[in-house]
Amino acid sequence: LDANYGDIASAVERIKDKAREQGKDCFFVNVGDHIEGSGLSDSSMYTSGIHGSDLFPLIAEMPFDALTIGNHELYDDSTVAFMRDSGFIDSWKGNYVTSNSLITSTGDAIGGSKSTILVGPHTSMLVFGFLFHMQDSCETAIVENPKDTVKEDWFLNALADALEQKVDAVMVLSHMDLRDSTVRIISDAIREGMGEKLPLIFCTGHTHYRGFSKLDNFSAGFEAGHYLDTLGWISFDLPVQNETSVWFDYEFVDANRQALYNFTGTDKASFETELGNNISRAIEETVDKLGLLEVIGCPTKNYTRSASLKAPDSLYATYANFIVPSAVFDLPTGTGNLPYHYTSTGTLRYDVYRPTFYYNDVFAVAPFSNTFLYYPGLTGIEVTEIGKVLEGSSAFHKNPLKWVTFGLPEYVGGPFDVINDNATVYDLFFNDFDQPALTNAIASVRGGSQQAVLSSLVAWRSDKGGEDYVDTTACWSVGSALLWPCHQEAGQGTRR
Numbered sequence: 471l472d473a474n475y476g477d478i479a480s481a482v483e484r485i486k487d488k489a490r491e492q493g494k495d496c497f498f499v500n501v502g503d504h505i506e507g508s509g510l511s512d513s514s515m516y517t518s519g520i521h522g523s524d525l526f527p528l529i530a531e532m533p534f535d536a537l538t539i540g541n542h543e544l545y546d547d548s549t550v551a552f553m554r555d556s557g558f559i560d561s562w563k564g565n566y567v568t569s570n571s572l573i574t575s576t577g578d579a580i581g582g583s584k585s586t587i588l589v590g591p592h593t594s595m596l597v598f599g600f601l602f603h604m605q606d607s608c609e610t611a612i613v614e615n616p617k618d619t620v621k622e623d624w625f626l627n628a629l630a631d632a633l634e635q636k637v638d639a640v641m642v643l644s645h646m647d648l649r650d651s652t653v654r655i656i657s658d659a660i661r662e663g664m665g666e667k668l669p670l671i672f673c674t675g676h677t678h679y680r681g682f683s684k685l686d687n688f689s690a691g692f693e694a695g696h697y698l699d700t701l702g703w704i705s706f707d708l709p710v711q712n713e714t715s716v717w718f719d720y721e722f723v724d725a726n727r728q729a730l731y732n733f734t735g736t737d738k739a740s741f742e743t744e745l746g747n748n749i750s751r752a753i754e755e756t757v758d759k760l761g762l763l764e765v766i767g768c769p770t771k772n773y774t775r776s777a778s779l780k781a782p783d784s785l786y787a788t789y790a791n792f793i794v795p796s797a798v799f800d801l802p803t804g805t806g807n808l809p810y811h812y813t814s815t816g817t818l819r820y821d822v823y824r825p826t827f828y829y830n831d832v833f834a835v836a837p838f839s840n841t842f843l844y845y846p847g848l849t850g851i852e853v854t855e856i857g858k859v860l861e862g863s864s865a866f867h868k869n870p871l872k873w874v875t876f877g878l879p880e881y882v883g884g885p886f887d888v889i890n891d892n893a894t895v896y897d898l899f900f901n902d903f904d905q906p907a908l909t910n911a912i913a914s915v916r917g918g919s920q921q922a923v924l925s926s927l928v929a930w931r932s933d934k935g936g937e938d939y940v941d942t943t944a945c946w947s948v949g950s951a952l953l954w955p956c957h958q959e960a961g962q963g964t965r966r
Contacts, residue, residue: 476750495590502540538599567599629663790884793949
């Protein structure tokens with residue numbers, strides 16, 4: 471997968487050229503989750519303190535006709551503020567659509583618009599932008615339940631106005647699973663307001679797979695992969711009178727340059743556009759500025775998230791048994807207890823490939839920069855029982871999606887096995903994302919209240935201004951350099 475955003479921009483411009491030649495319209499959209507997953511979006515957490523401050527200016531150059539927000543943009547107040555205050559949202563001139571993602575204090579759409587109408591030379595399309603009912607957003611933002619949003623006056627008026635304007639189709643940018651029941655709720659509301667035969671497309675996301683679903687004779691849902699591994703393409707002809715269905719063509723195009731050449735009918739010499747080249751150049755300059763190609767470590771084999779915990783190439787076993795101990799447990803707590811760690815198996819988001827582990831890979835593997843805490847003074851038997859409680863109740867897991875966990879246990883522990891007796895005493899570490907689950911589990915095993923557990927938690931090296939700061943991302947900079955040393959000095963560094 472060697473294509474970047476500049477290549478995608480070139481592909482879109484070539485596709486739009488062909489559409490114009492054929493008398494058709496082409497709209498290019500994005501369904502959110504711009505940040506968390508690369509150094510371009512996440513290394514700024516250690517400079518400006520804002521996820522995406524280096525990435526949003528690059529995205530603003532992309533030729534999207536409409537886009538919406540994902541859950542990852544809504545975890546930090548600073549990200550929402552930057553998107554609004556930097557001019558990023560305003561740059562889309564009303565086409566950054568957030569129908570149910572609102573500013574808490576005003577009730578206004580974060581994106582500035584709750585709906586928009588895209589108008590091409592031949593067709594027009596009503597567009598909404600829905601996020602699943604996210605309930606753990608930052609204080610700045612509130613996400614309404616879509617089942618309530620579709621009953622509001624503005625939504626009903628948007629349907630009526632679009633019907634009066636005789637739009638040709640409706641598109642819902644929906645950051646939710648293709649199979650989410652909310653898709654049907656929104657679809658039913660649109661059908662009630664605009665009739666059964668208007669073409670309706672749901673461009674979905676969030677669950678990171680390639681999928682297509684026919685919702686009714688005139689509507690479809692479409693999800694185009696994740697992590698820029700796919701350029702999704704879906705098309706349809708407008709129905710003529712008395713037609714009983716619409717046929718949707720779709721294709722998943724791999725995000726590599728040769729696949730883009732093939733899809734656009736170009737070659738290396740004819741593919742690139744001025745816009746695409748400018749974006750690629752800006753990406754390269756930003757990568758260089760941020761030092762993302764600095765070599766951190768030199769692994770001698772590949773490590774995968776999906777591997778069995780007993781397999782030598784298990785990334786989760788490597789994280790639990792080597793990375794966390796070398797980067798988080800390298801300083802003593804002062805209790806004299808042994809350290810142990812539990813983490814949910816949604817913590818890591820990308821595999822490690824030999825022979826080079828770059829600074830950018832730190833953020834691809836572990837983008838979330840969650841801080842660590844520990845609960846002191848648990849016996850080996852208690853730590854073992856806590857693991858059983860965690861695995862026995864998926865309700866404790868904030869995001870128990872099987873595409874994340876690969877069939878692994880929902881929580882893994884390390885380093886290695888617990889000494890399962892009452893004589894061995896541990897300090898139990900975990901990150902702040904997993905803290906609610908661990909608080910419940912500890913209270914369940916110890917027989918106390920959750921509040922009592924919370925009062926005993928100790929934040930561990932969580933002062934971002936401190937020299938010993940470490941989090942779930944930074945620990946990979948330290949641990950990978952120690953685990954996979956390079957046998958040359960050039961280019962290798964260690965970062966927290």
